[in-house]
Amino acid sequence: MTSPLPSGDSERADAVVVGSGHNGLVAANLLADAGWHVRVLEAADTPGGSTRSAELAAPGFVTDLGSAFHPLGAASPVMRGLDLERHGLRWSHAPVALAHVLPDDRAAVLSRNLDVTADSVDTFAPGDGDAWRRLFAQWRELREPLLGALLAPFPPVRGGLRLLREVGTPDLLRLIRRLVLPAVRFGAEEFRGEGARVLVAGNAMHADIPPSGAGSTAFGWLLAMLAQDVGFPVPVGGSGALAQALVARLETRGGRVEVGRPVTEVVVERGRAVGVRDAAGGTVRADHAVLADVPAPILFRDLVGPEHLPVRMRDDLDRFEYDLATLKVDWALSEPVPWTARGARSAGTVHVGADTEGLVDLSADLVAGRVPATPYLILGQLTTADPTRSPAGTESLWGYTRVPHDALREPGAVDAHVRRMEARLERHAPGFRDLVVGRAVSEPDDLTQQNPGLVRGALMAGTAGLHQQLVFRPTPGLGRADTPVDRLFLAGASAHPGGAVHGGPGAAAAQAATARAGRLGPAYAALIRAGHRVVHGSPD
Template sequence: MAVDAVVVGSGPNGLVAANILTDAGWDVLVLEAAAVPGGAVRTAELTVPGFRHDLFSAFHPLATASPVLAELDLAQWGLRWSHAPAVLAHVLPDDRAVLIDRDVERTAESVAQFAPRDGDAWRAQYDRYLHVRDDLLAALLRPFPPVRAGLGLARTLGVGDALRATRLVTMPVRRLGEELFDGEGARVLLAGNAMHTDLGPNQAGSAVFGWLLAMLGQDVGFPVPQGGAGALTDALVARLTARGGRIECDRRVTKVLTARGRAVGVRTADHDIRAARAVLADVPATALYLDMIDQDQLPTTLLADIGKFDWDDSTIKIDWALSTPIPWTAEQPRRAGTVHLGVDSDGLVAVDADLGRGREPGNPFLLLGQMTTADATRSPKGTESAWLYSHVPRGGDWPRERLEQWAAKVEAIVDRHAPGFRDTIAGRVVSGPADLQRSNPSLVDGAINAGTAGIHQQLVFRPTPGLSRADTVVERLFLAGASAHPGGGVHGGAGANAAKAALAANGWYGPAYRSVMRGLHRALHR
């Protein structure tokens, strides 16, 4: 068999890449090792019949705001977004709570209850975000360096504010919160959102993630695909196949075939498939370079660098079927799709310190999703489909007994803020790091961000020091997974970047493009 391009993996990045190449008229085949497509964007009935659970990714602010996904017009292919009445609540240990609502006035009112000045300060930050929104998202998600978006930001901000914005990229979120706000409410919203990555409040670079997620919540909310996260995958698949692309599941790629330094196809258990123009790999960078390519095809410097790839923290996740909505004592979390709880701002620092020392946090930070609150189709009327996850150190031993003890611990925390919660549990599945990796091999040891979000592994350092582009040292082989720039999250950026690089390498100026890429890679990997 021969096609123009083989895409290895059918996660959102792989499906985005395949759609873009198919739009360009290429004959594209997507090969997926699992029985169904979707990667970390899938839905199933895990606990009790009638309760739909998102297996991995659940809330999708980046997908809603992504210019990459907007260009695919997935609404035409059945994708519908659904919102909870409010976006996010952070419940403090003393049961006070602060809220992000899509109505900025309601958010301002909530943070002002902790410090009167903070309402106006929150509005000012949101105005600042709206001022740069489109260029900022393009700069973050398009190929690096973001020339056009960068020029747009420079024109909008001017030199002084552009430097201040650059400072934000390097700051710890705890420091940013102290500079912007007086009260605990707004500060913990920023820091809690930063903890969606693996970056603690005092780590460089955490500010930009906390600020961006908070502002996206204010802007587009934390929406969910109606019917389950798998509906996003279904829309990408429907669009692809309608345009002539193909997906074959239960087809694990074991090797990228090369000849004269160029990718020419892939090998599966059945046979070899030739790719006349490109191979795009929506897999972890470590899997691509260490398992799927003959080592003698790669520079020793690259192999040394990839051996130092820095993963994000491991994760433990619980899915619940609940007989009623969670009976929160505070009013704010009853309306929110996403709930943070367990610790305050100082507690987030302690959690990060425990993780840094390789210890299970004594008082963990918990991220909880109320999916039926966000989308009524997820479970029978009057019930709730919910999940919770928390970060734990990498490399830990999590036998079933220990996972059950962890589940009992975190359920007791929820029960303190929602008395009677444990009595509502009709079904439960606890997934440890190894369980998550078995369900999706790209979630290595339960890492859900495809590698640390630390500044030492972003931009030109992701996945290794290099060009921060999808092109690899093997000509016509492109890294399309989230371990490439721009990193984790459901936004399609890495897949789109890989597809556009493949198109450039095969365009009218392809020979010049490939020559430049070869020269740059040789300079980087002497």
């Protein structure tokens, strides 16, 4: 049983936000825009969650602790609406957004210059350049209504109607089919050559869905079109600059971020969230709402407690699936990576390790719980993208590979896999090892220590598989930020629309909180409560 908050508690706010990841900060900003007094409590010593930066590999070499490249951050209507450039955020681009290095050392290049991309994929199969142009023309027509629908609270009524008006029913059905296609099938339908196909399949690997799995096109096609459209930009100075801009914006509106203050409990009284308690026993009362930018299992099991949840939801949480674990390595290099494939030398993001067929095989290993013998690497040439990241003539190289959970527990397993990663780089960039002047290895548990939201190194706070999206995210339910606890809202990537830096979950939570506190709040609460009873039943 939880103890109630003191009635005379002097610490109070209209809303308390638990966690200062970008979603928590987005939610706090939107509530502050509505005139709310907002307090954000963060366990770490710096705000930002997965949008933080540091000098890990060597002094003077800035890397990102989590996310590095932000195509959705640049394109998201949520993030664009915050006008963070007025609060210090500046974007920087590499000359080329992305290159995928194939086993035979050819590189497929994806540039914001459409001619460059079309010419690159044409070298693999004449005519694929024209196919790419047609797809991008369709994307430009769909972009705003599609992003509006994808990032809106579920169900996306307004965005969905706008998308329907834009494309019409027949083409909307074809678009939905495209989104649920396996990426390898989409590539086979649209292109003749390996270059364009692997650009889509490789981008699908940013999520944890195999490129042969249903729904992988949604990620691969979306990221490929965004790379063509807005590029893969990075914040000047590091991803921490994005969090700093969000904090600065919040503070101009009277909000407050308190770091080094871990929350240990969401206080629930008579079925309603009324505030939080921190590790030191301090409390903050929330007059209107508690919003949590933490993974769903942590929120419901650790901070709320099972006694406040319906039995069915407790059972569903036992089935919650995190996405794959991550092994991350940061390198400080005395010179840029000496790629044999020239197209990779000017790319901010580089994929290396497999062609389309190899990606399917590698994904099969991961699904089966095996560590792939040949790792697939997603690399960030951070200095190429942003010259402020390291001394002139050097490179701050950021990279990660996915691994099954608990697969690297044996002594020496992490070092062995890092050697495999570096062997792959040495093969495609002879002399790479000689350029390394510093290295920082972050195994899954290290990532969790840096950010407790990265549970066992899972980057997306839950698998992106179809079985845990929309009304199944984080568990079968309403697909909304509302929870079975009144005035408690899930604001992190475990909620719809999921992972990546786009602010969708934070914005949805802020919208739900303001609706609950509004004039029609009691009716809204009754409707949400009825929905949860239908799906989950009632708490014991």
